[in-house]
Amino acid sequence: MSRTRRTGVPASLIVIATAGLLVGGITAPSALAAPSADAVIAEVYGGGGNSGAALTSDFVELGNRGAASASLDGFSVQYLPATPGASSTWQVTKLAGAVGPGGRYLVAEAKGAGGTVALPTPDATGVIGLSATAGTVALVRGTDPLTCKTAADCAADSRIKDLVGFGSAVVREGSPAAATTNTTSAARAASLADTDDNAADFTVGAPTPTNSKGETPGGDGTPPVTAKIHDIQGTTRISPLKDRKVGGVTGIVTALRTFGSARGFWFTDPHPDNDPRTSEGLFVFTGSTSPAVAVGDAVTASGVVREFYPEAPATSTHQSLTELSSAQWTVESHGNPLPAPTVVTPEQVPDAYAPSPGGNIESLPLEPSKYSLDFWESHESEIISVTDARVVGPTSKYNELYVTTKPHQHETSRGGTVYLDYDKLNTGVLKVQSLIPFEQRPFPKVNVGDVLAGVTSGPVEYSSFGGYTLFASTLGTEKDNGLKRETTRKQRSGELAVATYNVENLSPVDGAEKFGKLASGVVDSLASPDIVNLEEIQDNNGPADDGTVAADQTLKKFTDAIVAAGGPHYEWRAIDPVNDADGGQPGGNIRVAFLFNPARVSFVDKPGGTATAPVGVTTTHGKPHLTFSPGRVDPGNEAWTASRKPLAGEFVFHGRTVFVIANHFNSKGGDQPTHGRFQPPSRSSETQRAKQATVLRGFVDKLLAADRSANVVVAGDLNDYPFSPAVRTLTAGGALKDLIAGLPEAERYSYVYEGQSQVLDHILASAAPRGVDYDVVHVNAEFADQASDHDPQVVRFRPGAGNVFQDSLYDWLDRLEQLFGR
CATH class of the missing domain: 2.40.50 (OB fold (Dihydrolipoamide Acetyltransferase, E2P))
Structure with a gap:
């Protein structure tokens, strides 16, 4: 079984959202026919075979609230889209036979590509593809398509015996029933009461298709299996009674979930078995309807045992939750002591x-x-x-x-x-x-x-x-244990400070607060580094996908915010990507960029760098230089498909050339979860990052082949760990040193994911930089109030000259500065 959900949404938020739909709304006229005395629409479901659905088919279920059998010969079930247009028509499924008193009649409709659970044998079959969220279904005397498209016109059509509009349906009785999803249906109460107000008569919950024989997807009409909770849970992750009807399940209600789309209750058997593998607790799923039980109630329940997956079970990489669906229960007593936790x-x-x-x-x-x-x-x-x-x-x-x-x-x-x-x-x-x-x-x-x-x-x-x-x-x-945001020291006059910072989808769409927090991070926390590599700079209109790729407004707004925070007048360099070619939030066109303080460091501008032109290495007087600056590293290589391309820049600090390469490798999307049902989990995204590391390392090797004493800094969000294949490719042979790997283990992190402090961001340096001083500055990842989900980091160093005498003299001068100040 599967349904998409995120539990734990505060009830107050749900109330506010619902109220927002009502305030200022215009009430449309409603279809009002005389309530049916016998045959009515009992349930409608349009999510069959859709993503996350367990059932393979849509269905309409009829019921008979009368005392005698109701003939359906010559009748039809018809469907109209929620907001019919000029070309919209009613779709028809013909019926035959009868629905007995208090009985049900199942009409199977269109079958989708997904799902794993078939409907019980239907009493009638059609091909209508109902919407999963909104529409109108009518029970009609006759088989000719209806022609009405408004609530008033349908109310005047005497052929309509019963009608239900759900979601945003224009045609409905009274107010429409609530919207459904791929995993929920709109169902009339068990009494089949018909007040001609769909909102009052129908509730949304797990679909429960039942045919005229009383068969459900959980069985064939035979009596349910009598079971204890530990029998249902079993000794593996999958219930031995999966998809079976069970009854006589007893326990004490221990907790309720009364808000969100996955409401229900948990109950526990106070008389456990002796097997530590079998849980004594079970969740009863009631959909969007709050359960009518209280903590401490002793209940006896029946229903169908399901395994809930967040996606289609056949493709889900997650574990399942064993639960009781389509449940009914009897409260035997109240106020019972709860089983010990x-x-x-x-x-x-x-x-x-x-x-x-x-x-x-x-x-x-x-x-x-x-x-x-x-x-x-x-x-x-x-x-x-x-x-x-x-x-x-x-x-x-x-x-x-x-x-x-x-x-x-x-x-x-x-x-x-x-x-x-x-x-x-x-x-x-x-x-x-x-x-x-x-x-x-x-x-x-x-x-x-x-x-x-x-x-x-x-x-x-x-x-x-x-x-x-x-x-x-x-x-x-x-x-509150008083966690403080960190700051780092200011670089000395002879030190070059290079930082990296993932600013999490920054664009002018963001408010002044985010820009201000990020700017303070650069100025106060990072002490205004000379060069800042930025990741996730979005284009000028953020996620709007309209072909815009330029990010000059984003970078100007950020550098202006830095000045307002008391920082330097940074300049920037970047290359706009090809539209929608670099992954990330659709329409955002994220890219890496350089900020630099021209009062401290010079950028060597060399024209020719474009989104598709590969930067190269040239040699002048035995020293390497970039053919373009800034320039993208091999942007046409398949390693960078749907991913950000590295940006190389040539800088000069105190007469010494420094090459900085800004990076943002492909994300971990597509990897199996560490806590999922496949162990060990597949980390499929590593393949592309390994290719990216190989390409990047090849470019670094060209610089070092031209001058083994070249000052090279590789920085950014590599989306991988120090122990990963990608990072090990970059550090192989000692050409580059991963600075975060040199920290004590307890300090080796820049990101917190699912409670695990870990490394995604790196600064790597070649052997030439001297007096290397590296710091991860924890200002975001550990805090509820974040400007970004990443912590920035900075390295301070003296660029090597490749000359022993000059480097020794520079070291001596730096030591004097440390002793006596600037």
């Missing part, structure tokens, strides 16, 4: 991350004492609790954060947890979201190193957005 201590979670069979781990028996992914899975949907949990991933815009249950595991110097190699993932990291409505308790806004003091508890389940997640019904109190 699993109190997670540092020793409980294994240090090993996951089994590594070289493929799908779903069928492997769980080993919760050996692997952390198995530990969390064996507690799926149970209540867990952590105490005084330290934050290792700051609060995000999605109202989520990460804590560690193993506080001493690879601890950074600032309270995070650092990722040091492919086989050294931090197994104690756990995502936290809240089940508490926002108006009752705003989500904590915390930074790395802060603590959720006291107990944080709630059910744990797998989420494709960050792995195993504690959905907190109890949240600890925020304890």
Whole structure:
């Protein structure tokens, strides 16, 4: 089963968004026919076979609210788009037979390319492709297509026995039912009440197609399997009762999710078995309808066991969530004591991350004492609790954060947890979201190193957005541990300072606040470096995809902001890319660029550099120079397909030439998640970065072949780790040194992703620079309030002259400056 969702959206935001659709709205006339006494439309679903859908086909389900059988001979089901135009027509599916009293009648419609679950045998079949989100369905006496296209005209057509408009449908009874999705339908209440107000009569939830025999996709009409929760969960990641109907499932309600598109409740069997592999908790999915239960209720439930994936199950790389869908339940009693939570201590979670069979781990028996992914899975949907949990991933815009249950595991110097190699993932990291409505308790806004003091508890389940997640019904109190944004020292007069900074899709569309924060970062945090490599500079209108590629307005607005922040009057150099050829946000045309302070360093301008012209290396008097400056490194090479091209620039500082190459390698998009069902995960994006590193290293080798004492700095967002194949290609043989790899392990990071502090940004230098002083300046990645998601970094050095006497004299003068000041 699959549906697209991001859980944990505050209820207050949902209310605001809904209200925004109503304020100032104009109410259209509604179709009002006499309520049907017998046959009515019971459910409509248009997402069949779409992305994320479990069902392969669209359907319309009829029901009979009368006491006698209702004939459907000569009737039809008809469909009209939500906003019909002049050429729109009603599509028709003919019906035959009858729907019994209190019974159902299933009409199968168009079949899509996706999905894995077929409808039960339909009572009638058509080819109508319903919209997944909005439209109008009518039950019609006769088979000729309707001609009405307004609510008033349809209300006057006596052939229409029943009608439902959903989403933005113009034709509807009363107000339209809520919009549906690829994974939800609009269904009438079990009583089949018909008030002629679609919004009142229909609710959105998981599709439940049922034919006249009572068959559903979960079975063939036979009685459900009586099961305990641990029977449903089983000893692997996939339920042994997957897609089966179950009944008699008992437990105590432990938590509710009452907002968002994935509402439901968790319940736990208070009488566990003796197998540590089998969870005693289960989630009951109720769609967009809040469950009518309370924490402490003892319930007996029935439904269909599903495995929820965030994408189509056949192609998903994520793990699934075992849940009960199409559920019904009876509340047996109220106010029962809750089963004791699993109190997670540092020793409980294994240090090993996951089994590594070289493929799908779903069928492997769980080993919760050996692997952390198995530990969390064996507690799926149970209540867990952590105490005084330290934050290792700051609060995000999605109202989520990460804590560690193993506080001493690879601890950074600032309270995070650092990722040091492919086989050294931090197994104690756990995502936290809240089940508490926002108006009752705003989500904590915390930074790395802060603590959720006291107990944080709630059910744990797998989420494709960050792995195993504690959905907190109890949240600890925020304890601010005073994390400060770092600053670096000012370069001395004889030092050249080169920085790199990913400014995260910067364009004039961004407000003054973002420009101001980034400018302060350059001036105050980085101490106004002489050269700044920038990544993710967007074109002049940002994500608008209208052919604009120039970024002069973006760069002017940024350099003006730097001056306003008290910084130097930087100049810039960049090359506009070919439109939509360099990846990134569609329409944004991100590129790398140089800022430089002309009062401290000179840029050697050499014309000829274009988006497609490859820069070369030429030699004059035994010294290398660029054929273009700025110039792009081999931009036509297939290694740079849909990715940013490196930009080489030639600078002169105190009479010495320095080559700086700005980079932004291709992203990790397409890689399998570290917490997914394939172990070890495939890192398919590494292939392109390895090619990019080979091309870039080839260009560096040309510079060093012309002069082995050339001052070369390679900097930027390489989107990879110090231990990756790409970075190892760049550093092979010692031609370039990756400066971040020389820091203590606890300081080796510039980015925080899913609670793991890690390296994406690098500065590499050739052997010629002397007195190298390197610093990662932590101002963004660890903070809830970010100007960018990357931390900048800077290197200060004295460019080598390639002459032992001159370099020694320069070293002596620099030491004097350190002793006596400038």
